[in-house]
Amino acid sequence: MLGRLFRTVTFGLAALALVGGCGSPTAKYRRYETYVRKMELGTGNDKFRLSGPNLSSVDEVVTALYGTPDEPALPALDEVEVAQVLDLAKLKLAAGPVGSDEQGNVRGLYREHCAHCHGITGDGWGPTAAFLNPYPRDYRPGKFKFKSTPVGYRPTHDDLKKILLEGIPGTAMPSFKLLPDLEVEALVHYVKYLSIRGETERTLLEMLMAGEELTKDTRLVTVDVSTPELKTRQQDELAAVKDRVSTVVKRWQSAPEAVVAIPARDSMTAEQLDESRRRGRDLFYGAIANCVKCHGDSALGDGTLTDYDDWAGEFIGKGPDQQQLIKVFVAAGLPEPRNIKPRNLRQGVFRGGLRPVDIYWRIKNGIEGTPMPAATMKPEGDASAKGLTPTDLWDIVNYVESLPFESISDPFQAVPAIPRERL
């Protein structure tokens, strides 16, 4: 009796180990649930839900265009050359499970270095993400904060690469400077790929919603081509898809054209520099730049503390139903929104970089996805118009650069290091 029990238990355990151990599932991209929810709410009908076929038709098209996490692909478009933006060979270094292929080339760089936080899908929701403050970037809306292009434009390849190389001080994003250049390149391409893929998913969901008479069986692209009529319809739909994807890719392709040039900062004597800082200070507190509104009276970043960034804000809005929407979207997978805090300028930590040009860009272009606006520039040749000139901006940069070294910022900082005697 007991002997039989032993045998059964042993067999059971062995079977369990076999079932459990046999092959992990292949990695899959996660569906853009929050955006789906937003689309559904957009109909104005609280009860409305997109059906399984609706959604899987979008998934299928996205997969057909971009492949899987293990086997990335690039869409073939007529209008734009995708290869100018994304290099498939490099993508393949970054994609797939961690390891190396038969030739010894590395693979799976993204899953080795990035996926813990940014997630396989690039949705900023890897296993570690919940524990980080701020949350890791969700690439799918295609918005990036620290770049040389104005708000509304995509970042350039070099902008993203700089972030990978330098990291983002003040956040959990570390520097990947020590990786070989080829690997960093591969990762930048992969980030762009995930971003373009996510933007495509968004635009295709919008396309699905924009179609006439949406029923439970509506598919993004018709599959049944039994009649010539349906066949034409399918071709139209495919063309529309390509059109939308082209728009997405073009935005990335044209990013370098939008890079904002920065006029040289005048070299100044100490007195001139003091004067410039004083002007910058006035602008900081003035009505046009009005930095003080958010960054606070003493530039400690304590002005406006109740805003949300766009990654949460595009779902939860600013309306009276914000709390309700937070519940709805958190249930759909949105990270529990946290208020975005203006930077404390006295710490000497500048996330987008501490070069003067970096600070200039932040002020001039604003920071995408955050309440930090682009500077209102004075139109050229119109001296009476309200706005800032490049000189004004440099004055503000000079002032901001001096803030961490003011004595109230950190009384210990500027004191010469007095070694503590140990003996």
Place this chain on the structure above:
Amino acid sequence: MGRFWSLLFLLVPILGVGCFVWAMAGLWPMRGHWLPEDVSSHGHVIDGLFMFILYLTGIIFVATGLVFFWFLWKYDAAQNAEPVRFMHGSHTLEVVWSIIPAGTLVFIAIYQMDAWADAKLRRPMLPGPDGKLNTADDIPKPPIAEITGRQFEWRIRYAGEDGIVGTRDDVQLVNDLRLPINEEVVLSIKSQDVLHSFFLPNLRVKQDVVPGMKQFVWFKAQKTGVYDIVCAELCGWGHYKMRGRLTLQNRSDFDRWLGQAHAAQNQAEFTPASGEAE
């Protein structure tokens, strides 16, 4: 079976020593499985102590291992017809094998105090106002850079032209530490968040970085090259990511590089590259 088990225990000293000798010789498959290259001026002292203790313990290890084996082999009940030696110990032996190890251990302890003091207590000094070294008014050598550990990177801050860390002309970098060789280098290390440990395997330097404490490490590198900076104290989920790079250069190369880094950090003009806007 007693023979078999005795031989099994004989394998312990044989394979143990074999494993170490093999690794020291660096033969396949254990190439490079020994102390990493030492490029510091003091590292040979630490390595020497390591080897000294290794030989000493190795001798004890082999001796006790062989004696153990021999007793098991000889006094196996299946082979040994002699009656059991009915005895409860030996006062003389106890005294002998207490005093000899005690003396050895005290010797080891005292022998290495100087190396410890060099590494952790005697910070390099500069001549004081009287212009002479080794006088009462010597001042401690100021740090060339301050290294701040944070989850999960090393933030590096060179003192810049004024020689003081924490001023506007500091050069700030991340994970990329460069230092001149053939001179005593002092680094100030601190932490912004949790414990880290600043570990330079090739320079035999390790110091935990404690938030709230400002500590100094010093060494003299003797060879140019690129080496790892390792975080050796658990600092969170990304502990393994906290890797830095130490580049040792000649003073002139170092100065040139520091100048370039300073210039790059003060970039105050940007023209879009024509190549980028196609």
Place this chain on the structure above:
Amino acid sequence: MSAISLPAPLAADHHHAEMDVGTFIRTYVFSLDHKIIGLQFLFSTLLWFLVGGLLALGIRWQLAWPWQDMPVIGRMLFSAEGGQISPEFYTTLFTMHATVMIFFVIIPILAGAFGNYLIPLMIGADDMAFPTLNMLSYWFMWPAFILIGLSFLWPPYGAGGGWTSYPPLSAVKEAAPGSAFAQTMWLLGITCVGISSMLGSVNYMTTIIQMRAPGMTMFRLPLTIWGMFITAILQAFALPVLTAAGFMQLMDREFATGFFLPEGLQVNNNAMASGGGHPILWQHLFWFYSHPAVYIMILPAMGMVSDIIACFARKPIFGYKPMVYSISGIAGLGFIVWGHHMFVSGMNPMLGMTFMVSTMMIALPSAVKTFNWLGTVWGGKIQFTTPMLFALSFVSMFIIGGLSGIFMAATPVDIFIHDTYFIVAHFHYVLFAGTAMAVFGAIYFWFPKMFGRMMNDDLGKVHFFLTFIFLNGTFFTMHILGAVGFPRRLADPYDYETFRHLQPMNQFMTICAIGMVASQVLFAYNFFHSMFFGTPCGRNPWGANSLEWFAPSPPGHGNFDQQPIVYRGPYEYGSPEVDTDNYPQWQPPPSDPSRIHKPDHH
């Protein structure tokens, strides 16, 4: 006390055919009988031993094949990420491996299981001095089991601050994923383990001092009991410090007291409000307990090994009193060496020199013990039974673990090898190759007493052989990694140029580790099978001398059917006074005066 009173009658031996639920619960669940409590400890700790071993395999998997799909667990927990374990889960793995192994396995299996089972039997008492306290000491483990078990349920599936829980990483909730909910559970769980140990240690001290059988003087106690006795004293004095430190950390976490947190912390983009404390304070308090705890984890094992070796060498233990003095010496010195864990921690380097000297000195009593074991084997008639093999391997492995400790005690060398695999090798040689092997030996040795049946000796030898080979394959190579400076606790060490070439060595170690865990299936089978189908044995199957072999196997409630009277020490094997090669403690001296042995004085 009851040591002189007559034992309770043993009518309760064979009556459990008809048992109502209440009796069942009183007998097997909330039992006051030290033997049942000992077995409860034994079964619980063996179960956690399995958990700890599997956690270790998780660590080994990641070190051999980083970021590859982890079999079974990876699929269960991280299917969305392609089955690869996340870096914070890796921190959980090594934290919980150590926590489980130290607090749920080694400490309770030595003091809880064997201490409970053996102390009254070996000193000739009918039970512990405080049976209810004894029951509570087991049931206080359960809150700990539950609390730590709960922390496994939510991501990141356990505490992740290392078993040493150094603040600020552990004290600041934002600092690490595992420092949020799981760390609170960890602290509360460890406190419960502490209560359990404290209840046990009070009981053991009282029992050993007060309840010895007539004739059982302190210097006639088996060394196992000496080990347990000194361990109990260590626990009683060191534990309050850990408990206090644990509560201080809890207060830091929940009420922002800032005992361990300095000013100006910026953790995970949160500025900490509290300050004024110092992280190194925790290290002092923690190691003030945890260094003596290292001896708590080995002294009882040393005692048990001494008993087993003397029994199967059929020869008196060599230098009984030096053995007792060295146990006491280790315990005394154990309180003043904690700083050697902190040589590079930022503690004043002058203090490092002091601790180096005391640490060097603690090697001395360990050396004396080793020489005495060698002396015991010398001139004996060695029976290579399974328990003896495990005991011998303890000696052989303890030599390695002891000698490698000298490297760390040397402060300048410690600069290089601190927090590397050299340390990992060292304490696994002491704790696994040492203590765990001794525990295996002890189980094989006392199993007949516990269950009245023998374990299968052939199977036991195969188990020993495989475990011995695989453990050396796993742990000896760690010394070599340590010599390269290979750091502990890195989820992916191969990012570093310096360590990239060490991956094949790690793969070898992982294969050995898998083999080691797999070999334990033999043990589990042997253990459970022998419990029901082993060869029944008499009272004294090994021909041993100490008092537990005087009781029936298994002993009933109240232990002895006659009051044992003790005439001599426990190691009189091969005495000329008798014709048998053993000479039990309870056997009266020969009536013929000419046979009385006159010891020659050394």
